[in-house]
Amino acid sequence: MAEAKVEFEVPADSVVVTCTAPVNIAVIKYWGKRDEKRILPVNSSLSGTIDQGSMRSMTTIIASKSFEKDEMSLNGKPENIGGSKRLNAVLNELRKRAEDFVDSETGSVLIKKEDWPQYKLKIISENNFPTAAGLASSASGFACFTSCLAALYGFKEQFPGELTTIARQGSGSACRSLYGGWVKWVKGERDDGLDSIAVQVADENHWPEMRVLILVAHSGAKEVPSTSGMETSVQTSLLLKHRAEAIVEGRMQGMEDAIIRKDFAKFAEITMKDSNQFHAVCLDTYPPIFYLNQTSKKIIHIIHQLNDLAAKAGKPPVAAYTYDAGPNAVIYTLQENLQPLLNLFSKLYRPADASEAATWITDPMNLVKTDGESLAQVDPEWATLAGEPASGERVYNVIVSKVGPGPKIVRKEHSFQK
């Protein structure tokens, strides 16, 4: 996917930093805060970082004395920074910790730390995936915003993971997008949240066969936003309380162990059980919250059928599904099963219309073959098990990806005279 390089007007004596940051997909779900302001969770969580080759947020920050005030745009639309407690929290935390800005070539100080207050910011943020697809953009967006500010201000961590405690105040799961590979967010015990940090469990090279297939089943329908949904769950669901207190820690250990040992069977079982339990908690919320639709349920059923078939043949499971606060299926699978799975779902859901079919699969990293002949190679036993889609079921498009690295600084320049 060629990136059109966006050019910004950079005033003289200014600094510009551009960062990209990834989406992450939890395999142990975060649902519920014990502290709304500091965004401290009721339980720990764990996710895979999705390669930025398929999806990413990008933020550019220009700092200049010539700007009258801080300004921000998100996907081309102005965003009111002052009106957002969360943007302000992250911005203020990093601003007060700003260091001297040093020319990387000459070593000379261009902006002294005490002069930063004179520099206002122009912040340009955008995601290269459609918001309407129901893919959570707040994690990658706040991870990107945090990383970009940290690069600008030369943020120095006083303890490992400190930056994740700042990203967390923008959006809880953003803290997990600050690292690549497999990342856990340790819930912590302290009231001030300083021990509620993200920690990398393994990097993106640890389990190179891991692949991700995102089946977009979101129709643009209005859903309960996760922030208010989890707040209602904390207030009303007796099962969430039990999950947080008695179930998740054991699963965290099991999942970490499965990842370290690359045990896909164990990984898949915990992933699916935890997704189901999260949606069970949503149903136990009052009034109940439903995120899964008919298509989601069909895909769950298909994955179980395929895994049962594999189990009968003495093989490990084919795939694991997981669902966030929406109907999109995220499927973790190993390289060997990626193409067969894509072919099966193409048979079921790829539109008949040629122009729609042509853009139905997004595979910027060329992880699969997407020509008609390759897609037509569907395992007949799988096809029989999957059956036909019922009316109303629809997968709008498919994104093929893998586990990838954390945020990247792609530009850090200044326009001071040399």
Next chain:
Amino acid sequence: MAEAKVEFEVPADSVVVTCTAPVNIAVIKYWGKRDEKRILPVNSSLSGTIDQGSMRSMTTIIASKSFEKDEMSLNGKPENIGGSKRLNAVLNELRKRAEDFVDSETGSVLIKKEDWPQYKLKIISENNFPTAAGLASSASGFACFTSCLAALYGFKEQFPGELTTIARQGSGSACRSLYGGWVKWVKGERDDGLDSIAVQVADENHWPEMRVLILVAHSGAKEVPSTSGMETSVQTSLLLKHRAEAIVEGRMQGMEDAIIRKDFAKFAEITMKDSNQFHAVCLDTYPPIFYLNQTSKKIIHIIHQLNDLAAKAGKPPVAAYTYDAGPNAVIYTLQENLQPLLNLFSKLYRPADASEAATWITDPMNLVKTDGESLAQVDPEWATLAGEPASGERVYNVIVSKVGPGPKIVRKEHSFQK
């Protein structure tokens, strides 16, 4: 609904007993056994008994020396008694406790208790509601079978509720169909199950305004049977364990209290929360079980909308939904809201086709007006809140009922010479 009286050929020197028994709809759900053989539940449950004027099971038993063996038919089809552990369990329990059969007019003993083994049974069972509708018939069926045998054999309870411990061995929830009104099934603690009995909380005259609306959303689709579903839940759902151990007893007390005080707001809240939690446990089962479909979810949403509107006006809730192991909505409401609710759901789901529309509502007890003019009186605010059904949503028919009495012996005769 005129009952076509079925005539049976009764041989000479025989006894014939006919019983009817009601369906019950739980407001605190039974899901999970701690003992599969004795059918002892992991938690207590509580239900309303549905008036037999709308639905009932009917069983006729003829006992005669002229029959070579026990025989049974269910809805006109032969049933293998010997092949059913559950039928056998109930039959054997009652048979071994048989008393003398006495002519009610003359007082003379027609069959001595020691002679019963010579009398084989012809058992004819039928339900007057379609099995395909997905309405559980095992509770009413086994309550009827148990009541009929108890009447035939002159069963004498050695402790209150003993008969319910026998019905329970046919089908767990059958024990609650042995009484009218509001009935709790106390889970008990003993291994032999003798304290796992059904107890009437209040009779059918206690809360005369209570009404029941059953919206049949079942499409005949194959679902996970409740027996195997709850077994999988017990084995795999950590949330079920917590529900049974820590949540249900409090809800039982709250529900009993709500019923005794006729507090509809409290009744409704516990009913809806417990239905949701039961379905949450199904989702937490591995593989997950889904009983609710799109229509079920829409009806849940509508009821919450109507209740919120009532709350804003300082009024008690309009209705409470509850769902068993299938997508049919059972709505408990008070008389004053019955017609308005029926009108709203008619607007949304009554078929346009005149002949289908004519049979869409089943109201044998004439609890509502079903002419087109009456049904058209839809509260405009309610109509706006409810919106329009999405494609794929369908209510196949509606049954209007109320809380009613327990099993009835409708015939007990003999053909011995006087």
